[in-house]
Amino acid sequence: MEFEDDAYVLSARAHGETGAIVELLTARHGKYAAHVAGGASRRMKPFLQAGARVILQYRSRMSDQLGSAALEPVGEGPSVLFDDPLALAGLSAAAAVAAAALPEREPHPGAFLAFEALSQSLLAPDIWPAIFVRFEAGLLQDLGFGLDLSKCASTGAVDDLIYVSPRTGRAVCRAAGEPYKDRLLALPPFMLSSQGGLSEGDVRAGLDLTAHFLELFVFGPLNRPLPPARVWLVDRLNEAQRL
Helix, strand or coil, X not given: CEEEEXXXXXXXXXXXXXXXXXXXXXXXXXXXXXXXXXXXCCCCHHHHCCCCEEEXXXXXXXXXXXXXXXXXXXXXXXXXXXXXXXXXXXXXHHHHHHHXXXXXXXXXXHHHHHHHHHXXXXXXXXXXXXXXXXXXXXXXXXXXXXXXCCCCXXXXXXXXXXXXXXXXXXXXXXXXXXXXXXHCEECCHHHCCCCCCCCCCHHHHHHHHHHHHHHHHHHCCCCXXXXXXXXXXXXXXXXXCCC
């Protein structure tokens, strides 16, 4: 079994004296783990950071066995963010969420594109936290648990959508949701349109929204919590007054 694909590194851990087991999100083949010879070397370590973009050449004798990989770095990778610890935390959190949520060896091109969009936004500090929320919403969509924000679940109205049902993931308009607002999740405008703009509290509401449905539909059934890197990101954003 052999293939070549564009990929992002999700995680890497030492294996033996010189190798590493690397988990990658590929464009066409989904999440794959592979052994990278020399992955523990000083030369390779910068290319194995979470979020690094690579070209993957994968080979395995048997389709159900751990294969080996050669990686060719693309671009500067996470090193361009070394002066921005908050953006690095966002990249690490995204990699951790993708690694924990996606099944092995199942194509999820939407997840790859969402990760790519987030990676490209991290140099824009004013907007990437909102793009992170969109990344998680895109991940839910690609896993079959997409939020339905097109119209009010109760009335069918397409205007004044400000809530989401915590049970169904469907939008609710202001009038229909008013009697139940204490039980509904807030829907920030930027999740409805890229022209929605950002107000104070919108990123927090978006992160609360995607966290709820990741826990409900993805991590809960697997008896897993949200990845620690994701929890830590919210703490860091809160400390930086970016929520």
